[in-house]
Amino acid sequence: MNIRKNVLESGIVVLEISGNIRMGADCDRITLETEQLIAKQQSRVIFDFSQLDYRDSAAIGMLVNCRTKLKRAGGGLRLASLKPMVAGVFKLTKLDTVMGIFPGVADAAQNFPPAQAG
16 A cells, blocks of 8 residues: 655645555555644544555545544545445445545645644
């Protein structure tokens, strides 16, 4: 798994996650990256999954955990560019009603509420 970080002009952080997300080191790495962003007061985050090949079920829990941490810090988490199989899991588990899921990064960044004091 690889993570590439990009900060948009609006201050929103985009983490482009490519490869595979598996239980253990991969989930821990994304959680740590999220915690480091929060420590820098960067709590508005988009996970770009356009290059994601595979994720196991542990990734769902990790995403919910990251979303909760970002919300508590006054920001939020949005997901962009989910492939059909991944999007299907979100629909099946009804997480698409909780997580902000968007067709692309630009869509996810649009109207992203400003960060609040956490």
